[in-house]
Structure formats: structure tokens, C-alpha cells
Amino acid sequence: MVFKCVHCGYKVNSLFIQYSPGNIRLMKCENCKEVADEYIECEIMKAYSHLLFNTRDNVDFEVFVDVILLNIIFVSVLLLATSIMLTSLTEITRVKDILLAIIVSSYFKIFLVAMMIWEFPSSVPCVVDVLVLSSNAVALRVVTQSTIARCILVCFSAHATKFLANQMLRH
Ligand SMILES: [Zn+2]
Incomplete structure (x- = not known):
């Protein structure tokens, strides 16, 4: 430049x-x-x-503990749902593939991190959630070679559980 x-x-x-x-x-x-x-x-x-x-005063340690806990719940539900609804998770490499796919396809979360620093319209988190969910489903489909409907269902159940856990933590 x-x-x-x-x-x-x-x-x-x-x-x-x-x-x-x-x-x-x-x-x-x-x-x-x-x-x-x-x-x-x-x-x-x-x-x-x-x-x-x-931003330092607004972002406290408790928030980060919650975020880590929610992500553990999310990944557990995702792997559980994948093993029930999609293929059997016998190979350890498959678990690694799925985790990698989910991490890569969750890059929209960068926007959520940015939101902690800058102000965005309140509709943005919802849009980001939908984008993350759909990209997770596509990534899961590539890894598991299952139908897109099943992948969306697996991702939706994981996101829904995370959402409910988040609601519980806040009250
Ligand atoms: Zn000059």
C-alpha cells in the first residue's frame, strides 16, 4: 500500500x-x-x-468461562448426534476430521468476537448463527458423506443445546 x-x-x-x-x-x-x-x-x-x-471492563473472566463451557457442550452434542444419526464414530481420525470441519466452518464467529469490541445491530448475532449453522452442516456433509438434511439436523441439535445452555447460564 x-x-x-x-x-x-x-x-x-x-x-x-x-x-x-x-x-x-x-x-x-x-x-x-x-x-x-x-x-x-x-x-x-x-x-x-x-x-x-x-472493552476491558465489559469483557470479564466469567464470560470466557461460559464461552468455553458452551463450546464443550456444543462439540459433545455434535459428536453424539453425529454418531447416532450419521455414521458410527469408530475411527479416531473421523472425530478429528469432524472437529476440524466444524472449526474451519465456524469462522463466522470472528464476527461475534468483533462484536465484543465494536457495536453492531442486534440482528447480526442471529444472522451469524444461521451462517455458522449452514456452513457447519455443509462441512459435516463433506466429512461424513451423509445427506444434507441429516447434517442440518445434527448441527441444529448441537446449536439448540448450546443456545439453551447459554440461556440457563444467564439466569
Ligand atoms: Zn513531504
């Missing part, structure tokens, strides 16, 4: 060097020897202070 010096318009390769989080050095323009873009510092500092001061 190429940036431009805000003083003379000369091309600069980077606006700053980051040594560690919050520790940056602004780059100088080779042409006019001014700091190429001093405003970037304000932007970076604003982003860091937002992360440090406004």
Missing part, C-alpha cells in the same frame, strides 16, 4: 513503524522531511484507548 505525505504529496511506503502495541514511530517524508502524516498517531491512539478503556 502506498501513502502520501500530507504536506507535499510525495509517496511514502508506510506512515508509521509499530514496535509494540501503543509504541509507534511516525515516518518522515523523504522529500520534505516533515512527519508524513501526524494525524495517524491520533487515530491509532484513539483505537488503542478505545480497546483498553472501554
Whole structure:
């Protein structure tokens, strides 16, 4: 990516060097020897202070324990449902395949993590859930070679159990 010096318009390769989080050095323009873009510092500092001061208090340790517990429940139900409704889970490699497929297909969860930091419309979690569920089902189908309807049913039961467990934890 190429940036431009805000003083003379000369091309600069980077606006700053980051040594560690919050520790940056602004780059100088080779042409006019001014700091190429001093405003970037304000932007970076604003982003860091937002992360440090406004999210740390809201995300506490209890939430992470809940998330881990819910994921254990989710994976257990998923494997149980897979062994009942789909194929028999005799091979250990199959379990590994299924877990990998579920992890890879759950990348939509990145949006949920992002939501802990930035504000999104309240409809977003629901949309993400549907996307995760459908991609899980497709991944499961590839691994187990079963019908898509069965895969959706397996994924739905796992997601539903996780949802109910989440409701129980919150009350
Ligand atoms: Zn310049």
C-alpha cells in the first residue's frame, strides 16, 4: 500500500513503524522531511484507548468461562448426534476430521468476537448463527458423506443445546 505525505504529496511506503502495541514511530517524508502524516498517531491512539478503556471492563473472566463451557457442550452434542444419526464414530481420525470441519466452518464467529469490541445491530448475532449453522452442516456433509438434511439436523441439535445452555447460564 502506498501513502502520501500530507504536506507535499510525495509517496511514502508506510506512515508509521509499530514496535509494540501503543509504541509507534511516525515516518518522515523523504522529500520534505516533515512527519508524513501526524494525524495517524491520533487515530491509532484513539483505537488503542478505545480497546483498553472501554472493552476491558465489559469483557470479564466469567464470560470466557461460559464461552468455553458452551463450546464443550456444543462439540459433545455434535459428536453424539453425529454418531447416532450419521455414521458410527469408530475411527479416531473421523472425530478429528469432524472437529476440524466444524472449526474451519465456524469462522463466522470472528464476527461475534468483533462484536465484543465494536457495536453492531442486534440482528447480526442471529444472522451469524444461521451462517455458522449452514456452513457447519455443509462441512459435516463433506466429512461424513451423509445427506444434507441429516447434517442440518445434527448441527441444529448441537446449536439448540448450546443456545439453551447459554440461556440457563444467564439466569
Ligand atoms: Zn513531504
